[in-house]
Amino acid sequence: MKQTASTCCYCGVGCGVLIEHDGQHIHNVKGDPAHPANLGRLCSKGSTLHLTGDLAARALHPELRLGKSMARNRTDWDSALGHAAEVFARTIAEHGPDSVAFYISGQLLTEDYYSFNKLARALIGTNNIDSNSRLCMSSAVVGYKRSLGADAPPCSYEDIEQSNCLLIAGSNMAYAHPVLFRRLEAAREANPAQKVIVIDPRRTDTCDVADLHLPLRPGSDVALFHGLLHLLLENDHVDHDFINAHTDGFEALQALVQDYPPARVATLCDISEAELRQAAELIGKADSFLSLWCMGLNQSSAGSAKNNALINLHLATGQIGKVGAGPFSLTGQPNAMGGRETGSLSNLLPGHRDAANAEHRREVADYWGVAGLPEQPGLSAIELFEAVRDGRIKALWIACTNPAQSMPDQQLIHQALSLCPFVIVQEAFSTTETCHYADLLLPAASWGEKEGSVTNSERRISHVRPAIPAPGSARGDWDIVCDFARRLEQKLRPGQPSQFAFARPAELFDEYKGLTAGRDLDYSGLSHALIDGLGPQQWPFPAGSRQGTPRLYTDGRFATADGRAHFVAEAPRPLSEPADSSYPLVLNTGRLRDQWHGMSRTGTAAQLFGHVERAQLSMHPQDMQARALEDGDLVSLSSRRGTLILPVQADAQLRPGQSFLPMHWGNRFLKGLGSNRLTLSNHDPLSKQPELKQAAVEVTRAVLPWQLFVLVEGDVQQRFAQLRELAEVFDYLSMGLVGRERPAVLLRAAAGQAPDAALLRQLDAACGLDTPQALSLEDSARQISKRIALDGQRIIALRLSGETLARDWLRKLWQDADDITDLRRWLLAPVATPPGVSAAATDKTICNCMNVSQSRICAGIEQGMQLEDLKRELGCGTQCGSCVPEIKQLLAKTAVPA
Incomplete structure (x- = not known):
């Protein structure tokens, strides 16, 4: 048996994995103890990677459909890419370069991203290239850039262990970033004095480690952060020296937050004034203050304002650029950071540049050796699919993402895809909802089969190494793009030397890194070979470096023109779609513990359905009682965009008036276009990130005997x-x-x-x-x-x-x-x-790693077992640890006979 060190393909933690294989098949996977992101830990998803990717679900050969009413037929790569180049060239000639578009993915590798960006901007001449990172991280991008001058998370994972006070906002870390949550649990055990505040409308498993849980009203985050700053000022818990020396704009913010006294904020956020004061006290007295956040802040029509209001707290207290402190966004996808670095949002360019900046366009054009880059702004995700539906986009290339499940307002997305004259889907799994609309399906290599690099949430770049060859005719994403680009070059620029003559991913990396030189993210000193020798490294890593940079802004100088950070003063904005008499409940969406995004990969492993096996709506018992509903009843869940029928379950961890539905269920698993049939496409005006986290809904009984x-x-x-x-x-x-x-x-x-x-x-x-x-x-x-x-x-x-x-x-x-x-x-x-x-009711699997059911755990508790006894006797909680919070909850509520 062979062993290959690589990187997990799920969330932005970027865990190192050791793949055990025979050169043809992957047999097992375990955490890499040498990788600094996870130190050998893996979650339930990462530890079952070898069980996913059923070949029967894979796209194995190119398939082409020559008419919308026809089925796709298998073809060869030469015919497939030749046809694609012909269609794109003809479309560009007839309708201009902005009549084509690319929608790509935070799960691509950096080299894949770079090839797509160069293809779109340098060869075709369009900025119509956006990523599904628009759905998860674009508000964090805007927040960092407005406050600190660059899209650069300033912290490291080790700050979790070293912080005196952590604030977790809009993130169920226990499910979304389990390995980091394990680090937090270990830190709390080692240092009981460490304080944790969790801000979330729901009481999630993450709240089990909290000293204080603030169950705020959905959408009231900005008011909460302004209220905290009001109290920090009132108690003189701000760092005036830091503010004066390193920031500007504080006076305007100070005037704004005076309008957010504790009584008003408690009402706006639906929390107690005592809880608000306790949170301000914990933050104000902390020697080091670290904030961690994710989709609860980002997926909002006010996402940018929420990010900046939180960063304001760090600037006001001087809690940035030092050990255990700083504003730290947790990335949702494995290489969303790499996508931001390479410019894979329609408003960005490679090397943390802006497409709207003429000087930035000139720098990239000169580097690529082209006359210029397109000036016309590109379309962001929502805008792009609206343009497809309206007929402005004639050819759409989708890679490694499933918008027919993940985008909001699914009816709009399905209409757009059905109307688009030519849709290319470059995908490893032929079973996704989006593949149904592919006129050309291009089979891509997947985890364990592809090579390149990824950047995780702490700016750490890892080398992704292949263990086995891709099945069938599947190829690496970069390889597909470059092959297509060379064919398109012959039609658009005949006789000129190719700009896509890359033979290996390392060559793409080496070309791309030059665009980072001298920039805030400079990793011109890195290469695949150097990472192999030194291990994964954090940028900046300029030429001549021997190690990466764990923290940014340690000297108090920021990435702005004048080196000063900027306070951002914005008043709160209401939800795009507040509850009303017709739709009186607020629907929140989020993650399950053992499933990933649209389940294209995790949905192939039966084991990963053991914890939650079908879509269910969670409601507060009071709201269920008002509708005469009981656990398991089928209900019609309706928003202004459509209706789903699914079972309901009581959840006292929700507040009355709120409901919760996991985001993962698409039309493959739940009839009706899945969870995002209900969500809305209203988006933040700056980041263009949609408000996926909240929608107004109503619930009625479905009579289906x-x-x-x-x-x-x-x-x-x-x-x-x-x-x-x-x-x-x-x-x-x-x-x-x-x-x-x-x-x-x-x-x-x-x-x-x-x-x-x-x-x-x-x-x-x-x-x-x-x-x-x-x-x-x-x-x-x-x-x-x-x-x-x-x-x-x-x-x-x-x-x-x-x-x-x-x-x-x-x-x-x-x-x-x-x-x-x-x-x-x-x-x-x-x-x-x-x-x-x-x-004989269905027995839920609590511990997926060791296959331990809820009934076995409850039986052990009834015999008097405590957590350590259960671990020793049953094995639960001894591997990835993701089940530990739920075991603790069972211990708390399962009665032990006297």
Whole structure:
């Protein structure tokens, strides 16, 4: 067995991984103890990377569709890229360079990003290139640039251990950045004097480490930060010397925050005045103050103002540029930072330059050896898809992202994609919702197969190394882009030397890094080989350096023209869509512990559905009671943009009037275009980042008495696709995978009335239930039908329709391979409640790493076990540790017999 050191492909923590493989297949993955980002730790997603990426879900060969009504057919790379170059050249000639656009991804490598940027701006001559980082980090970009002069997080992960007081705002670190949360937990244990404040409308698992949780009203963050600064001034907990020597604009901010006294802020934020004062006291008396934030601040129509209002607190207290202190945005995707560095937002250029700045355009044009760069501003994500729908964009290239799941207002996105004359999708997984619209599908290499570099949240650049070759005809993203660019060059600039004659990712890196030289992010001293020798390094790393820079602004000089940081004084803005009488609830969206983004990768691993296996809406019990709802009831969840049908569950960790829905569920897993059918495209005026975190909704009961439950093993990707297509007719449809050793497709559906019997026969055929050997029960009078397929004494497929009371009992028989005597008796003499059903409810997997269920943990607690006993006896919480907060919650509420 071989071992290759590489980097995880999930969140922006940038964990190092050791890939165990045989040169053809990946067999295991573990944390790299030598990587400074994670020091050997991995979360539940990272530790199961080797179980994801089912080949049956992969795009393996180029596929081309020559007409919108036709199916795609397999083709070769020469034909595929030749056709793409012909279409792009013709479109540019007829409609101009701004008639084409690129929508790329924070999961690309830096070298991939650079090739796309050079293609769009230097060859085609358009700034219409944007990234899905627009959806997660663009407000942080604006915040850093306005306050500090550059998009440069000034901190390091080690500041988490060294800080005296941490403020976590709009981030459920326990789920979104679990490895950093483990570091925080360890720091708290080592230093009980360390204080933690969590700001979040929900009480999440992250709040378990908090000394103070501020459950503010959604959208009131700016008012809260102004109120904190008001109190810091009142208590003389500001650093006047730092303000005078290193900042400007404080007088205007000081005048503004006088209008935010504690009583007013407590009302605006719906928190107590005592809580507000306690937070200000903890911050003001801290020797070192570190703030960590993520989507709760960024995904807002006031995201930039929220970022700047938080950074104001650091400038006012002088808590920046020193150990354990500073404003630290947590990046959502593995290389969103690399995308920002290479200029992969429509308003940026490589090397932290601005596309609107003529001098910056000249610098990049000169470096690339072209006459000039386009002056016309590029379209940001929302604007870009509006232009596609309106017909201004004629050809769209989408790479490594799934806008047909992740963008807000999904109806708009699906309309745009269906109307676009030519859509290229460059993707590793052929199963994404966006691939449905691809006229040309280009198979890309994925994690473990590609080489390049990524920059994590602390500015640390790691070398991503391949362990195995890409399957089928899949190629590296940079390789696809450069091959296409060389073909397009022949049409747009015939006879000229190619600007895309790159043979290896290292060559792209070496060309790109020259654009960083002398800039705030200077990493002109780095190379793939140097990183291999020294290990991952933080920028700036100018030529001649031997180590990176852990903290920025240690000398009090900032990246502005005059070297002074800027206070930003802005009044709060209301939510774009506040609750009202028609839509009285506020919907919040966020992450699950074990799933990633649109689930294109994690959705291929049945194990990762063990913790949460289907989309459910969480509501406060009081709001459910007012609507006569109980756990598990199907509801219609509606916003001004559409409706989803899904089950509801009570969650007392929410405030009344609020609801929560995970962001991951797309149209593959939940009928109705998924979670983002409900969200709105209103966006921040500066960052153009949409308000994905809040929307006004209403919830009503969905009366769907006819129910369907299907579970089937074997060829899960193929069966999943077949069943998803057949089940589209149902009003409610939820699909996923279950099982660890024997993965199976799980389908739940409901309708107002029974479907045509022919559909059930088709479902049975897709599941192998159409054989005479299948056990069956037919009750046509009650429109109830049940079929079960056995392999010896083991269930391998089952279908319940009409009513599904036995679903949990049968699933337990399938899972545990129990004695099926009761099964035959139940089918011969059916009863409403099958044997043992009351005790056989679906058992949630709390610890995915060690496969420990909730029932086993609760049984141990009832025997008197504490956390360390459970770890020792059951193994839960001993690997990635992501389950520890939930185990602690079970310990707190599970009664131990006297």
